[in-house]
Amino acid sequence: MDLGEGIDRLAARTGFTGALLVRRGMETVLGRAYGWAHRGYRVPNTVDTRFGIASGTKGFTALVVVSLIVDGLLALTTRVRELLGPDLPLIADAVTVEQLLAHRSGIGDYFGEDAQPPPRPREFTSAAAYLPALDGQPQRFRPGTRFEYNNGGYAVLAILAERAAGLPFAELVRTRVTEPAGMPDTAFLRSDELPARTATGYLEDGRTNVFSLPVVGSGDGGCYSTAPDFAAFWPALQAGRIVPRQWVARMTAAHSPETGTREKLRYGLGFWLPARGDTVLLEGYDYGVSFRSVWQPGRKLSMTVLANTAEGAWPVVRHLAEEVLPGS
Incomplete structure (x- = not known):
């Protein structure tokens, strides 16, 4: 059974609704799409x-921050x-940009079981709009002492980037990441105003996710x-078209060799890293x-899977990892 036939059977068995793209260099190894981008209007998903x-x-957030560091507007050591x-005010004065990037800041997370008060995603329409939700979350541990995945830390990084650059965060992502990488279909879209060729997300009970996610x-x-945009992203990152190569190497080096994940992943600055390789x-x-997108730079191989269900x-992802990613 070839790779495409295996994926077709798996998609039929699991009800996969999404898109995938495997590319080695300029060669497309496999591209597939299944299911509906919009169930009510019977709009099919496509590879793009x-x-x-x-x-x-x-x-993307990490790359924006590092690009501002390259420009001298921030530093890893910036408090x-x-x-x-x-x-x-509950964020410890010692917390640095690097600790936020590495999930080692220890700040309270606005998005978690113990968040006080629980977030109200319909109020989130800009980076600054997250401030009320981030406020009131107490520091969880001393900065720099351990890894703890933290959504709030990256929401804070977006606010810092806006203040350092004097520009909206979405514009910083566009001008500093997606445009240099050649990603024309990547953007922050309003969840209640999705344009054509965009998949609506669906919950397990069949409702859309419009009331479950931030508006922006x-x-x-x-x-x-899109899958093609990520096929463009990884080579652009490796080539130093987004941030200089020495910074790419620094961001994709392990800052946390243990993260407590089931797959025993390590973490760099904004990027996950398998246990070896x-x-x-x-x-x-x-x-x-x-969503998962994987890059093996030695093989110039990228694999991206996106779905509009949780x-x-x-x-x-698991099937492709077994069939495509082993080796070097």
């Missing part, structure tokens, strides 16, 4: 349909209090993208969203 990527956005001023995403998640990946998971991408 835009999907939400949830926390996959964090890689966030320098830009926050009196805002978010920010530094911790919510961007929309040079593979780099971005991943997202949320209501009506599942669990749909993972069987396909």
Whole structure:
């Protein structure tokens, strides 16, 4: 059974609704799309349909921040209090930009079981709009002492980037990441005003995710993208077209060798790293969203899977990892 036939059977068995693209260099190894971008209007998904990527956005946020460091507007050692001023007073004064990037800041997370008060996603329409939700979350541990995945840290990074550059965060992502990378279909879209060729996310009960996600995403998640855009992103990143190559190497080196994940992933600055080898990946998971994009620079091989359900991408990701990613 060839790779395409295997994926076809898996998609039929699991009800996969999404798109995938495997590319080696300039060669497309496999491209497929299944299911509906919009169930009510029977609009099919295509390989170039835009999907939400949830926390996959964090890689873009990290690249924006590093590009500002390259320009001298920030530093890894910048203490966030320098830009926050009196805002978010419960964040420890010692917290640095690098600790936020590496999920080692220890700040309270606005998006979690113990968040006080629980977030109200319909109020999130800009990076600054996240401030009320971020406020009031107490520091969880001493900065720099351990890894703890933290959405709030990346929402704070978006606010810092806006204040350092004097521009809206979405514009910073566009001008500093997606345009240099050649990603024309990647953008922050309003979840209640999705344009053509964009997949609506669906919950397990069949409702859309429009009331479950922020109206507009920010530094911790919510961007929309396509499989072809990620096939362009990884080579552009490796070539130094987004940030200089020495910074790419620094961002994709392990800052946390242990993260407590089931796959024993390590973490760099904005990017997940498997336990060994040079593979780099971005991943997202949320209501009506599942996404993973993997890059093996030694093989110039990229693999991207996007789905408009929360669990749909993972069987396909595992199958492709077994069939495509082993080796070097």
